Amino acid sequence: MLRNTGKFDNVTEGANLPFAPLTVIYAENARGKTTLAAILRSLATGNSNIILERHRLNAPHQPHIVVELNNGGPAVFQNGVWSQTLPQLVIFDDLFVAENVCSGIEVSSSQRQNLHELIIGSEGVALNAALQEKVERIEQHNRQLRERADAIPADRRGDITVERFCTLQDEDDLPKKIADAERSLAAAQSAQRVAERNTFSALAIPKISLDEIATLLARSLPDLDAEALARVQDHLLTLGADGESWVSDGLRLLDERGLGAANDCPFCAQDLENSPVLTHYRIYFADAYDGLKQEILEAFAEFERQQEGEIPATFEREVRQAVEQHQFWKNFADVPEVAIDTQQIAINWRSAREAVKTLLTAKIASPLEAIAIPQEVRNLVEQHNAGCNRVELLSDELLLANQQLDLVKEQAREANAVALASDVQRLKAIEARFEADIAPLCEAYLAEKQAKADTEAERTAARAALDLHRENAFPAYGAAINDYLRRLNASFRVGPVDPVNNRAGSSANYTLLIDGSPVPLGANNGQPSFSNTLSAGDRNTLALAFFFSSIENDPDRANKIVVIDDPMTSLDEHRTLHTLHEMDALTRQVSAMIVLSHSKPFLLGVWDKCQQIQKVGYLIGRAGAGSTLSSWNVSDSMVTEHDRRFLAAIAYLENAEPENARRVAESLRPMLEAYFRVAYPNDFPPGSLLGQFHRTCTQRIGTPRQVLNVDDAGELRAILDFANRYHHDTNPAYATELINDAELEDFAQRVLGFIRR
Numbered sequence: 001m002l003r004n005t006g007k008f009d010n011v012t013e014g015a016n017l018p019f020a021p022l023t024v025i026y027a028e029n030a031r032g033k034t035t036l037a038a039i040l041r042s043l044a045t046g047n048s049n050i051i052l053e054r055h056r057l058n059a060p061h062q063p064h065i066v067v068e069l070n071n072g073g074p075a076v077f078q079n080g081v082w083s084q085t086l087p088q089l090v091i092f093d094d095l096f097v098a099e100n101v102c103s104g105i106e107v108s109s110s111q112r113q114n115l116h117e118l119i120i121g122s123e124g125v126a127l128n129a130a131l132q133e134k135v136e137r138i139e140q141h142n143r144q145l146r147e148r149a150d151a152i153p154a155d156r157r158g159d160i161t162v163e164r165f166c167t168l169q170d171e172d173d174l175p176k177k178i179a180d181a182e183r184s185l186a187a188a189q190s191a192q193r194v195a196e197r198n199t200f201s202a203l204a205i206p207k208i209s210l211d212e213i214a215t216l217l218a219r220s221l222p223d224l225d226a227e228a229l230a231r232v233q234d235h236l237l238t239l240g241a242d243g244e245s246w247v248s249d250g251l252r253l254l255d256e257r258g259l260g261a262a263n264d265c266p267f268c269a270q271d272l273e274n275s276p277v278l279t280h281y282r283i284y285f286a287d288a289y290d291g292l293k294q295e296i297l298e299a300f301a302e303f304e305r306q307q308e309g310e311i312p313a314t315f316e317r318e319v320r321q322a323v324e325q326h327q328f329w330k331n332f333a334d335v336p337e338v339a340i341d342t343q344q345i346a347i348n349w350r351s352a353r354e355a356v357k358t359l360l361t362a363k364i365a366s367p368l369e370a371i372a373i374p375q376e377v378r379n380l381v382e383q384h385n386a387g388c389n390r391v392e393l394l395s396d397e398l399l400l401a402n403q404q405l406d407l408v409k410e411q412a413r414e415a416n417a418v419a420l421a422s423d424v425q426r427l428k429a430i431e432a433r434f435e436a437d438i439a440p441l442c443e444a445y446l447a448e449k450q451a452k453a454d455t456e457a458e459r460t461a462a463r464a465a466l467d468l469h470r471e472n473a474f475p476a477y478g479a480a481i482n483d484y485l486r487r488l489n490a491s492f493r494v495g496p497v498d499p500v501n502n503r504a505g506s507s508a509n510y511t512l513l514i515d516g517s518p519v520p521l522g523a524n525n526g527q528p529s530f531s532n533t534l535s536a537g538d539r540n541t542l543a544l545a546f547f548f549s550s551i552e553n554d555p556d557r558a559n560k561i562v563v564i565d566d567p568m569t570s571l572d573e574h575r576t577l578h579t580l581h582e583m584d585a586l587t588r589q590v591s592a593m594i595v596l597s598h599s600k601p602f603l604l605g606v607w608d609k610c611q612q613i614q615k616v617g618y619l620i621g622r623a624g625a626g627s628t629l630s631s632w633n634v635s636d637s638m639v640t641e642h643d644r645r646f647l648a649a650i651a652y653l654e655n656a657e658p659e660n661a662r663r664v665a666e667s668l669r670p671m672l673e674a675y676f677r678v679a680y681p682n683d684f685p686p687g688s689l690l691g692q693f694h695r696t697c698t699q700r701i702g703t704p705r706q707v708l709n710v711d712d713a714g715e716l717r718a719i720l721d722f723a724n725r726y727h728h729d730t731n732p733a734y735a736t737e738l739i740n741d742a743e744l745e746d747f748a749q750r751v752l753g754f755i756r757r
Helices: 033-045 094-100 109-151 162-166 174-189 191-196 210-218 226-238 243-257 276-284 287-307 311-329 342-365 375-414 417-433 439-487 536-552 573-587 600-609 641-655 658-679 690-699 710-726 741-755
Strands: 002-005 008-011 022-027 064-067 075-078 089-092 492-494 498-502 505-509 512-514 517-519 561-565 592-597 615-623 626-631
Touching: 002 033, 022 033, 022 600, 033 064, 033 075, 033 089, 033 561, 033 592, 089 094, 089 536, 094 109, 094 536, 109 439, 109 498, 109 505, 109 536, 162 417, 162 439, 174 191, 174 375, 174 417, 191 375, 210 287, 210 342, 210 375, 287 342, 311 342, 311 375, 342 375, 439 492, 439 498, 439 505, 439 536, 439 573, 536 573, 573 592, 573 600, 592 600, 600 615, 641 658, 641 741, 658 690, 658 710, 658 741, 690 710, 710 741
Parallel strands: 008 626, 022 592, 022 615, 089 561, 561 592
Antiparallel strands: 002 008, 002 064, 064 075, 492 512, 498 505, 512 517, 615 626
């Protein structure tokens, strides 16, 4: 049973499809052959990830597999684990090549290590396991060392090694030393920028003084009483717009011209000497009154000049510059924070300014009216002036910091950045080394380092025991590899296969021998090497030699079940035939063989080659959106089209099947072509026509190059004349050509008689 794995959704037919000593399985691409091979590998090794990573897409349930075994009950894969494994399964597939031979055109260290396992066999594996246990313990030590080293924050110890870090000595007053060293380093690293950077400038906003403004607002003209002022203003209102200017100009003209001794009116010539209004006019428009109004206007303009215009924007700009200077200089020295709420200052400033301007505007409208400053206006001005004081205090602090910044500039010009960086790193490492949560980590690291040294001594002893076993195993394996390369018709051999000890454990090394010259496995600086001397077919042949040699040198090979997945990849026809021969020999040495392939001709070759052995065939075919496993009649697949035509003609002659008459008629000429292609390959090569062949035979009758005699050539002509009536190349209406049963029977017998010669 096979569920939720790869292309297989729910395959239950497999329960009735037992395997045999030889089992061949055919599948088109993307039908699930590789998945089936992976399932067998997982069953052999117990590696559940091989199946879990092939969990069928969108399947709600996990993979569930049941494999019936001859002994020990079924092996069930459920909930991510096998109920039992089948370690006697040995598998040749792409993964075997990638793990033991090469990845593409490269031979990595992991592949040489896996090859070592193949060579030493089960006895050596036990010795190697003991060695690998020590190797693994050393790796555990290494992991522990890395973990304990990683536990010490790298940003605290910098580039200092763990060993040196753990031996650092403590120093007094470390925080201040570190801060000073960091700033000195930052200044040295930015020496040019520090030298070119300006220091702080003064900050200021104008205060508002209410003393002079209050005095001005309270002023009036004592000789111009309120009654007179009211009468003049009432009269001026009757004059309309610009009435006041008109009267003022009239008085000036009257005084300048001296019209009449009695001050006659310029308009009506009446005596104005006793006019009460004229007296009020002269007081209203006197120089003192004009001066008062002018003084109020000038005070208003001066207030605007001091408090408005570019002054607020200039202050905002100066604050932004101070903030930028602080951002720069704080990296190199202790400088005051530029903590000014410019928005609130602007609000308070504007409120106070507008309140004062409102009072001055009212005074301009009524110069003689004394105006007192309300308390709310005074409060607004006090808030503004308090902000001015804070700005002034900050400005003094910034200007005082300029002395320290000048010293920073001078020191940066002469500083050694490399030395300062090293000093900062050292001081920070010392600080971290003696923190309460880090000091124990240093002690644990040193203890683990000593434990690793003890295990390394044990590893050396285990390696010596393994070396003694390998002295016999490696030469035998190397000889077997070259024997298989010879039998597989490979043009290259391998040099001595030697064991290699490395830090990770054990490995195997060898060279290729091409025309007797050694070729290394690794890169060779543009010279011949594994990657550029072996074709894809050569690499696959080498992998097969490794695989066959490992089985040959396995004392338990009679109990092995061999799985071979597409072994002929990149092999030419000749090497494929040699591979079939070796597989045939292998079937008699092992318990069973399972062969999977996308190539039906190859599987037919396996079937035909492996005689006198029980065998079955299966197909992996499409079932809806997935795949399923079903029986395959391999013998039927081995029948050629020529065989089918021949059998159809026989059946027609024996049973007189009218429904097959047209098929037989159309097959007569192809049957002759197939016969002559094999019987006379030099005279009837591929691509030539049967009519042309007949002409050649006719022309050569009675010559040393005769092909057919006169009778045979005549018989061929007669058959062709009949068969051409049912052939598309010679009769466009061949499909509707009438068929006479007696005539067809006669010519079918004549064709069969011809090709039976």
